[in-house]
Amino acid sequence: MRDVSLWRNLLGIEKTVLERVVFDEDAQVLVAHVRPVARQRGRCGRCQRRSPQYDGGPGRRRWRALDLGTIRAELEADTPRVRCREHGVVVAAVPWARHDAGHTYAFDDQVAWLATPGLEVHSD
Ligand SMILES: [Zn+2]
Numbered sequence: 001m002r003d004v005s006l007w008r009n010l011l012g013i014e015k016t017v018l019e020r021v022v023f024d025e026d027a028q029v030l031v032a033h034v035r036p037v038a039r040q041r042g043r044c045g046r047c048q049r050r051s052p053q054y055d056g057g058p059g060r061r062r063w064r065a066l067d068l069g070t071i072r073a074e075l076e077a078d079t080p081r082v083r084c085r086e087h088g089v090v091v092a093a094v095p096w097a098r099h100d101a102g103h104t105y106a107f108d109d110q111v112a113w114l115a116t117p118g119l120e121v122h123s124d
Pocket residue numbers: 044045046047048049084085086087088
C-alpha cells in the first residue's frame with residue numbers, strides 16, 4: 001500500500017502492519033485494518049512475555065484512534081489469545097493500545113494533553 005508512513009503518522013501507530021484503510025459509509029468511520037509486526041506478535045497482553053498461541057480469540061475488534069480532522073477513525077484487528085506462563089490464557093498484546101483499552105495510545109495522549117490543567121487559549 002502506498003503512503004503507509006503517512007497513514008501511520010496520522011493514526012499514531014508504531015510496530016504495526018497497516019493492511020488497508022476503508023471508509024465505513026454507514027457509520028462515517030475510517031477503519032484501518034492492522035496487525036502487529038512479527039516481533040510484536042504472540043506476547044502476553046499483561047506482561048509482554050513471548051507466549052505460545054492458544055487460539056484465535058473472540059474475533060475482530062476495534063480501537064478508537066485519533067480523529068482525522070472531522071472524521072472518526074478506528075483500528076480493527078484480530079484478537080488471538082496466548083497462554084502465558086504467569087497469566088494463563090489472555091488476549092495477546094497489541095503495540096497500539098494498552099491491554100483491555102478501547103482506544104489507542106495516541107488517543108490517550110491527545111486526551112491527556114487536552115485535559116492538561118493550565119492550558120489556556122488566548123485570543124488577544
Ligand atoms: Zn503474562
